[in-house]
Amino acid sequence: MATQSGALLVDGLTHSYGGELAIQDVSFDIAPGEIVALLGPSGCGKSTVLRAIAGLIQPAQGQIMLAGKHLGGVAARERGIGMVFQNYALFPHLTVEENVAYPLACQHVPKAARKERVRELLALIQLDGFGRRLPRELSGGQQQRVAVARALAASPALLLLDEPFGALDRALRFDLQVEMLRLQKSVGITTLIVTHDQEEAQSLASRLVLMNKGHVEQIDTPSTVYDRPKTLFVNSFIGQANQLRATVVETKAESAVLKLDASGSSLTLARRLDYAVGVRIVLTCRPEQVSVHAAATATSLPARLIVSVPLGPTLVHDLELADGTQVRASQMRSGAAFVPSLGDQVHVTIDADHCHVFPVHSISPSELNKGAKL
Numbered sequence: 001m002a003t004q005s006g007a008l009l010v011d012g013l014t015h016s017y018g019g020e021l022a023i024q025d026v027s028f029d030i031a032p033g034e035i036v037a038l039l040g041p042s043g044c045g046k047s048t049v050l051r052a053i054a055g056l057i058q059p060a061q062g063q064i065m066l067a068g069k070h071l072g073g074v075a076a077r078e079r080g081i082g083m084v085f086q087n088y089a090l091f092p093h094l095t096v097e098e099n100v101a102y103p104l105a106c107q108h109v110p111k112a113a114r115k116e117r118v119r120e121l122l123a124l125i126q127l128d129g130f131g132r133r134l135p136r137e138l139s140g141g142q143q144q145r146v147a148v149a150r151a152l153a154a155s156p157a158l159l160l161l162d163e164p165f166g167a168l169d170r171a172l173r174f175d176l177q178v179e180m181l182r183l184q185k186s187v188g189i190t191t192l193i194v195t196h197d198q199e200e201a202q203s204l205a206s207r208l209v210l211m212n213k214g215h216v217e218q219i220d221t222p223s224t225v226y227d228r229p230k231t232l233f234v235n236s237f238i239g240q241a242n243q244l245r246a247t248v249v250e251t252k253a254e255s256a257v258l259k260l261d262a263s264g265s266s267l268t269l270a271r272r273l274d275y276a277v278g279v280r281i282v283l284t285c286r287p288e289q290v291s292v293h294a295a296a297t298a299t300s301l302p303a304r305l306i307v308s309v310p311l312g313p314t315l316v317h318d319l320e321l322a323d324g325t326q327v328r329a330s331q332m333r334s335g336a337a338f339v340p341s342l343g344d345q346v347h348v349t350i351d352a353d354h355c356h357v358f359p360v361h362s363i364s365p366s367e368l369n370k371g372a373k374l
């Protein structure tokens with residue numbers, strides 16, 4: 001299928017709405033044919049970035065280049081960009097065929113070529129034979145595929161998807177994500193997908209651009225973002241992260257010792273830590289890195305089990321440490337050596353090798369757990 005793909009370069013995008021900064025110094029790139037996800041909580045500026053790339057708003061600052069061409073000053077319809085919105089925005093009074101053909105008609109593509117292209121696109125989205133229907137005669141998932149076909153009709157160099165599965169239920173979303181990946185690969189088009197759903201981003205994209213409050217926090221592959229988060233925000237937004245307050249008490253070339261507020265006990269990290277003795281830190285660990293035991297060990301912290309919830313193959317425990325800090329642990333249900341009961345006094349250990357450490361002075365208060373004692 002004759003769709004071009006081009007590299008996208010976004011450099012230093014900044015934009016305000018009526019004096020309120022919505023995005024600040026946003027930079028990232030996408031390789032030709034790559035699919036990248038712009039991920040972050042609602043209101044962090046994802047759609048603003050997309051609108052600036054599409055040419056629907058003029059950013060106050062920054063450059064956008066597509067396939068080696070500067071887009072500043074290029075009108076939206078001249079940019080060679082296809083876009084799909086959350087609500088699909090199909091024309092309700094036009095048939096599926098007419099919807100898909102619309103961008104071609106705007107470009108005055110001759111009727112025979114238009115017809116051929118529409119036939120090709122309907123085959124691609126596996127809706128041959130649906131051409132004469134109106135959007136309201138299709139399911140949500142089918143309408144979404146028609147919106148994608150329409151976005152691809154004029155062979156754009158870049159496909160922008162803004163929360164394209166947002167209006168669909170969970171089971172259908174997964175099927176459509178798989179379908180979207182198949183389409184994207186078969187067309188080979190450079191794609192930027194916006195989502196607030198971390199699982200969706202991880203399953204679709206080769207790299208994630210993590211946004212928070214208008215700026216970029218980290219750009220990496222899904223597994224790097226999960227395993228090596230650069231900030232506490234990224235750590236907590238992708239998956240779950242327990243937070244424990246501690247102080248650095250000893251640093252060596254290859255190890256460091258922390259004193260945990262929750263128990264007054266120490267935890268040794270078998271790696272170098274570049275913070276001075278006395279620095280206050282937040283130590284984070286995933287629920288799967290916390291284990292629960294009946295008896296105390298040299299490195300365990302006393303805890304009380306508050307609630308346990310079975311979740312598929314795992315059992316999730318919410319525990320309270322001596323100082324009131326809440327910690328979540330997850331264990332596999334099958335083959336568990338010890339399964340605690342509600343109200344039990346238990347002992348938890350933390351896998352120190354997989355903990356992350358963030359100095360308190362680098363953290364904005366909104367990212368700390370409620371009731372944080374700094």
Ligand SMILES: Nc1ncnc2c1ncn2[C@@H]1O[C@H](COP(=O)(O)OP(=O)(O)O)[C@@H](O)[C@H]1O
Nearest residue numbers: 017018022040041042043044045046047048049
């Ligand atoms: N047209 C607009 N006028 C004024 N403020 C806006 C407008 N669009 C978005 N905003 C504000 O800009 C910020 C970023 O919005 P948006 O880019 O839509 O975020 P997201 O897509 O991540 O949810 C939000 O604070 C939002 O309220």
Ligand SMILES: [Mg+2]
Nearest residue numbers: 046047048162
């Ligand atoms: Mg949005």
